[in-house]
Amino acid sequence: MNIVIVGAGEVGTHIASQLVAEQKDVVIIEKDPECAARASNMLDCLVITGEGSNVEVLRQAGAENADIFIAATSIDEVNMISCFVAGSAFKTPLKIARVRNVDYMRDGLLQHSSIGIDYLVNPEIEAAFDIVQTVLHGASSGIFAFQGTNAQLRDFLVKEDSIFNGVLVKDIRLLIDQTFIIAGVLRNETLHIPKGDFQILKGDHIYIAALGKSFNKILTRAGMSVDKLKRIVLVGAGLIAKHVAGMLIEDGKDVRIIEKDYERCKEISALYPDATVINGNISDQDVFEEENIAYTDAIITTTQSEELNILAGVYAKSKGVKRAVALIDKLNYTTLATNLGIDSCISAKLSSVDAILKFIRKGNIKNVYTIFEGQAEAIEFIVGTNPNLVGKKIMDLKLPEGCLIITVQRNRKTIIPTGSFVIEEGDSLITFVAHDEISRLEELINQ
Numbered sequence: 001m002n003i004v005i006v007g008a009g010e011v012g013t014h015i016a017s018q019l020v021a022e023q024k025d026v027v028i029i030e031k032d033p034e035c036a037a038r039a040s041n042m043l044d045c046l047v048i049t050g051e052g053s054n055v056e057v058l059r060q061a062g063a064e065n066a067d068i069f070i071a072a073t074s075i076d077e078v079n080m081i082s083c084f085v086a087g088s089a090f091k092t093p094l095k096i097a098r099v100r101n102v103d104y105m106r107d108g109l110l111q112h113s114s115i116g117i118d119y120l121v122n123p124e125i126e127a128a129f130d131i132v133q134t135v136l137h138g139a140s141s142g143i144f145a146f147q148g149t150n151a152q153l154r155d156f157l158v159k160e161d162s163i164f165n166g167v168l169v170k171d172i173r174l175l176i177d178q179t180f181i182i183a184g185v186l187r188n189e190t191l192h193i194p195k196g197d198f199q200i201l202k203g204d205h206i207y208i209a210a211l212g213k214s215f216n217k218i219l220t221r222a223g224m225s226v227d228k229l230k231r232i233v234l235v236g237a238g239l240i241a242k243h244v245a246g247m248l249i250e251d252g253k254d255v256r257i258i259e260k261d262y263e264r265c266k267e268i269s270a271l272y273p274d275a276t277v278i279n280g281n282i283s284d285q286d287v288f289e290e291e292n293i294a295y296t297d298a299i300i301t302t303t304q305s306e307e308l309n310i311l312a313g314v315y316a317k318s319k320g321v322k323r324a325v326a327l328i329d330k331l332n333y334t335t336l337a338t339n340l341g342i343d344s345c346i347s348a349k350l351s352s353v354d355a356i357l358k359f360i361r362k363g364n365i366k367n368v369y370t371i372f373e374g375q376a377e378a379i380e381f382i383v384g385t386n387p388n389l390v391g392k393k394i395m396d397l398k399l400p401e402g403c404l405i406i407t408v409q410r411n412r413k414t415i416i417p418t419g420s421f422v423i424e425e426g427d428s429l430i431t432f433v434a435h436d437e438i439s440r441l442e443e444l445i446n447q
Helices: 010-021 033-042 055-060 076-090 102-112 123-136 169-175 212-221 239-250 262-271 285-290 306-318 331-340 348-360 435-445
Strands: 002-006 025-030 046-049 068-071 094-098 119-121 142-145 151-157 180-187 190-192 205-211 231-235 254-259 276-279 298-301 323-327 344-346 365-371 376-382 403-410 413-415 428-434
Touching (some): 002 010, 010 348, 010 435, 068 348, 123 298, 151 212, 151 428, 231 239, 239 262
Parallel strands (some): 002 025, 068 094, 094 119, 231 254
Antiparallel strands (some): 180 190, 365 376, 376 428
């Protein structure tokens, strides 16, 4: 598969690193020489310095043979024009544009016009959706709520007093009378797909797949509280906060928004008259006390400062707020934030990467969820007539070594399968797969 990516920022390079590791043929186009040099040193792929909308630059990048064209710069218009040129000059089959301005996304304008972009990805909307899903499920941990199923994948930090500490994976079900699968364990920033003799240790992050109704009992047994979050404080009134506020208000939540910029306060107050908008600085202790933030259920920090997002969330929890969700993109900050007590970290960039990868994955694949900076993915796909899968027990499948089937959706029923479960045509499977095994999994499911 040949893929051209315009933009060597964090989104572009992250997508490229994923695809290069899967032996895809990737070329990056970047107009900034320093960014291009950095990407070239970081990635094992061709990086061309130039404009992504220039026909000659695209030809140099091999656009005439490209299967997929991804425009992922920080400028909407550059992304749209680049896709237009790729489609009109080179007839590229699949064109994906990162677009932040929601006005461009209304009424299918760009897909149905002569610009001919196949898929639009809005980072703010993707991140906002992830934040809201986390809050609606209690925000007690990081969460992947698989759409159209009752299944969830959550990650937990194992503390010293946790019932998981020191226990072998094969023995954990003896401690909790629920059906679930430990899909992965993150230890020292390395992700493991554990077997039964893998021992869980303090400081590990474990990824558990289970039905939503089972998680309350799992959380309780693990010594974690189960709370319904009604009163929500949003810090920041940027694009992501606006989307989050709208979704939460529509769901009936009591939303308060704290923003230091007066003009932004007026704007969001007019947009959401049902929300309480406070003109203040979250780093000011008086704001916490005067607005009784300690008595709210959750705080969501979405400012442009990742450091402030972490500190405000940690401080809020120290004052009694039940849950803290922070917008964070830096990997090292995510680990730090979790260790400091932030319940869930959301990355706008990774949310965009997930959305783009979903369109790149071919065949019967429906959804893709990136796990810990791409060390693994949760991939959802539909089983066709594939003889390698249909009529076979999971234990007999020739799955890649680092791959687990964690849920099955059949006839609108979600199942956490055992090894004796027999796959049928039409089943929707969600797999947890190590990144270096994704290509093998794609080959298996698309035969």
